[in-house]
Amino acid sequence: MPSNNQKLYDKDKVIAGLVIFVVLATFPFWYNLGKAASAPELELTDKAKAAEKCVRDTQYMRNEHMQLLDEWRDTVVRDAKRIYVNERNMGYDMSLSNTCLDCHSNKEQFCDRCHNYTSVNPYCWDCHIDNPKEAK
Amino acid sequence: MKKGRRNFLKIAGISALGLGAKPVLDVFASSEEDAVVEAPAEPRIMRGPNAMTAPQWAMVIDTRKIESHSDVEPMIEACHKIHNVPEMPDKKHEIKWIWETEFKHAFPNLAGEYMSKRVEHLGLPVLCNHCENPPCVRVCPTKATFRNSQGIVMMDYHRCIGCRFCMAACPYGSRSFNFFDPKPHIEEENKKFPTRMRGVVEKCNFCAERLAVGRKPACVEASNGIMAFGDLHDPRSEVREIIDSNYTIRRKQNLGTRPAVYYII
Amino acid sequence: MLELAIKGSKKYYGWLAVVLAVIGAGFVTYLWQYFTGLGITGLSRDVSWGFYVAQLTFLVGVAAAAVMVVLPYYLHDYKAFGRITILAEFLAIPSVLMCLLFVLVDLGQPMRMLNVIFYPTPNSVLFWDMIVLNGYLLLNLVIGWNVLEAERHGVHYPHWVKPLIYISIPWAVSIHTVTAFLYAGLPGRGFWLTAIMAPRFLSSAFAAGPSLLILLCLLIRRISNFDPGREQIQSLAKIVTYAIILNVFFFLCEVFTVFYSQIPEHMDHFKYLFVGYHGHGALIPWMWTAMGLMVFAIIMLVIPSVRRNEATLAIACIAIFIGTWIDKGLGLISAGFIPNPLHEVTEYIPTVPEIIITLGVYGIGALVLTVLYKMAISIKEGEASA
Missing domain, CATH: 3.30.70.20 (Alpha-Beta Plaits)
Incomplete structure (x- = not known):
């Protein structure tokens, strides 16, 4: 039974409340409108440039380095296997500090830039010392 | 195939001595041509050639x-x-x-x-x-x-x-x-x-x-x-x-x- | 039903405000612990579990109040308890909730808590403890809520609740047993390595839980229009009497085995607690107080006239609650670590931040208990006036 006398009580307050809610909820969007940070440029060290190829191809590394590292840490710690042989038959010591950061010794320009941009905060660095080269 | 593996073992062995990856990459860089001759294989994971193992x-x-x-x-x-x-x-x-x-x-x-x-x-x-x-x-x-x-x-x-x-x-x-x-x-x-x-x-x-x-x-x-x-x-x-x-x-x-x-x- | 919990007197809101303040203090202190580490507690390399784990152990017992009411009501058709089953079930909910929170605040890496589920490990008792505690929480929540909701509308609760009620009875036994097994299966800790650990947990639980329930019933009668009933309280008192006697008996069995066998690894911990070990004895006064309180309560409760007098009954219940709290919430855990496996002594005293966090967790328990009881009592009062 359709009723015609449905009335919105306190119309003004309700609408004002809704407007305030919508504005607040969308605040991050319009506040940052037109201010999007440009994607960061990653810098390669000379060594990384010279090597040309990473453990896997660049696209794979860009998209899946986290899965790769996750697999690495599991196999090194749990399976006592420490060598990764890629599809080009090249072997690498599966070590974030000693392999990855050996080439990419510029963590700030390489790792952090992108991580900051995408607002991810991996806790790898809590333990894996970020620049083994500083040793000695 | 054999050559590739031997090459790998040699390299891994050297790397093992230093515990680090540096030698792996260097040696690979110098012999990259040998390595890339191989047909692309699935990446695999293995022990280092010098790894000592024991059941206990x-x-x-x-x-x-x-x-x-x-x-x-x-x-x-x-x-x-x-x-x-x-x-x-x-x-x-x-x-x-x-x-x-x-x-x-x-x-x-x-x-x-x-x-x-x-x-x-x-x-x-x-x-x-x-x-x-x-x-x-x-x-x-x-x-x-x-x-x-x-x-x-x-x-x-x-x-x-x-x-x-x-x-x-x-x-x-x-x-x-x-x-x-x-x-x-x-x-x-x-x-x-x-x-x-x-x-x-x-x-x-x-x-x-x-x-x-x-x-x-x-x-x-x-x-x-x-x-x-x-x-x-x-x-x-x-x-x-x-x-x-x-x-x-x-x-x-x-x-x-x-x-x-x-x-x- | 939750709407019933937001209609209350000024006193009710005042109480909630106090509880929330305690929770707030606990939470802020917990943040400090979270960001700096468990080093702000009194824990050490040698005494690696302390106040938090002890509260978990004690509160598992308090949750037992539920089964001691549910079992006579549903299995023995003891009708009188029908009046207070909801109070018992609603006491179990915050108790188990606090248990889980105490596990959480004790973790070094709480963010990884779900690893227990991602990498399920059936050989770990802690894995089973997680299952039984969460299960018991869920069971009581579902049962209590549905039964109360039905009662409110004057209908019978849904039929599918009945099997859950039956399951909840052995499940209650499992929470104590599994929690006792956390300790009783460790080869290097003579204090805990005893088959009577689980029975002791059950007996102290059946004393502490119903004691608290009696006190809550007496409180409810004073501050609300709902009377849980004299008969109900008296029946609970008998349960408490038997349970506390058993608890002390089991303890003495343990004392006999340990001291007649004269095996140092088992004796040393008892010596530490009651007479001191190599000059260390921080807990001696506490432990004798606990024993004194339990014996005092037994003497009171076995005298029928004292037990029937609700004022003296309340005193006995308070004595039992405090006594079992000291026994489990203070002595049982740290003494297992003193002396350590190398027969060295590091004592343990909880720090102020540790106590504030503990109080914060108790605050959360009090808040949940208050809200649940408010709902239940509002409905019970409605029935009485209707």
């Missing part, structure tokens, strides 16, 4: 060779230095992988009022026993501590939730907990080995990272012959030769944990 690693500590504190100190120092073991200011939060203690503490159920003066005043090294039947592994709710294929009781610091059940379960007090962030308390960081973070339990790993490249544990190397290390299941191994020809004891054998660290008193 074991250690024998010959305490007769210990004359003073200065015989034990280098073992502790070598271990704690390469593994980034922090020096916590408060003894309550102490972290130790291997340490020196008196006979009556290492073997509380064997010590008595009257005993050999040498043994009574002996300071002997104690560490994780890498038990064959480890209670710590039994209680861990996440398999963060586990017994690996080599009989080493390992810690997966990535997975540990810090419940400390393993510390309650270990009958040897071999485990330490990071009550605070350990980093500020590491005097000199070994950049080749990770540190730990606060809130996880840690302990001796029988130098799994060194065995992987064919080197014996650091304490054994520094022990000046006091410690022997090898495959418990191999009758011709150094440890078995010693065990077979000497009377050895293990800590709290009556608990059924089957420790893999043997002592000659």
Whole structure:
């Protein structure tokens, strides 16, 4: 039974409340409108440039380095296997500090830039010392 | 194919010596043409060619060779230095992988009022026993501590939730907990080995990272012959030769944990 | 039904404000612990479990109040308890909730808590403890809520609730047993390595839980228009009497075994608690107080006239609650670590931040209990006036 006398009580307050809610909820969007940070440029060290190829191809590394590292840490710690042989038959010591950061010794320009941009905060660095080269 | 593999082995072998990746990459860079001839294969994971393996690693500590504190100190120092073991200011939060203690503490159920003066005043090294039947592994709710294929009781610091059940379960007090962030308390960081973070339990790993490249544990190397290390299941191994020809004891054998660290008193 | 919990007197809101303040203090202190580490507690390498785990152990017992009411009502058709089953079930909910929170605040890496589920490990008792505690929480929530909702509308509760009620009875036994097994299966800890651990947990639970329930019933009668009933309270008192006698008996069995056998690894912990060990004895006065309170309560409760007098009954219940709290919430856990496996002594005293966090968790328990009881009592009062 359709009723015609449905009335919105306190119309003004309700609408004002809704407007305030919508504005607040969308605040991050319009506040940052037109201010999007440009994607960061990653810098390669000379060594990384010279090597040309990473453990896997660049696209794979860009998209899946986290899965790769996750697999690495599991196999090194749990399976006592420490060598990764890629599809080009090249072997690498599966070590974030000693392999990855050996080439990419510029963590700030390489790792952090992108991580900051995408607002991810991996806790790898809590333990894996970020620049083994500083040793000695 | 064969060539490629040999090439790889050669390279991996060299890399193993240095524990680092640098040589791998360098040598590969110089011989890249050889390597890329191979048809692309699925990436795979393997042990390093120099890796030492055993179904059960074991250690024998010959305490007769210990004359003073200065015989034990280098073992502790070598271990704690390469593994980034922090020096916590408060003894309550102490972290130790291997340490020196008196006979009556290492073997509380064997010590008595009257005993050999040498043994009574002996300071002997104690560490994780890498038990064959480890209670710590039994209680861990996440398999963060586990017994690996080599009989080493390992810690997966990535997975540990810090419940400390393993510390309650270990009958040897071999485990330490990071009550605070350990980093500020590491005097000199070994950049080749990770540190730990606060809130996880840690302990001796029988130098799994060194065995992987064919080197014996650091304490054994520094022990000046006091410690022997090898495959418990191999009758011709150094440890078995010693065990077979000497009377050895293990800590709290009556608990059924089957420790893999043997002592000659 | 939650709407019933937001209609209350000024006193009710005042109480909620106090509880919220305690929770707030606990929460802020917990943040400090979270960001600096468990080093702000009194825990150490040697005494690696302390106040938090002890409260978990004690509160598992308080949750037992539920089964001691549910069992006579549903299995023995003891009708009188029908009046208070909801109070017992609603006491179990915050108790188990606090247990889980105490596990959480005790973790070094709480963010990884779900690893217990991602890497299920059936050989770990802690894995089972997680299952039984969460299960018991869920069971009581579902049962209590549905039964109360039905009661409110004057209808019978849905039929599918009945099997859950039956399941909840053995399940209650499991929470104590599994929690006792956390400790009783460890080879190097002579203090806990005893088959009577689980029975002791059950007996102290059946004393502490119903004691608190009696006190809550007496309180409810004073501050609301709902009377849980004299008969109900008296029946609970008998349960408490038997349970506390059993608890002390089991304890003495343990004392006999330990001291007649004279095995140092088992004796040393008792010595530490009651007479001191190599000059250490921080808990001696506490433990004798606990024993004194329990014996005092037994003497009171076995005298029928004292038990029937609700004022003296209340005193006995308070004595039992405090006594069992000291026994389990203070002595049982830290003494297992003193002396340590190398026969060295590191004592343990909880720190102020540790106590504030503990109080914060108790505050959360009090808040949940208050809200649940407010709902239940509002409905019960409605029935009485209708």
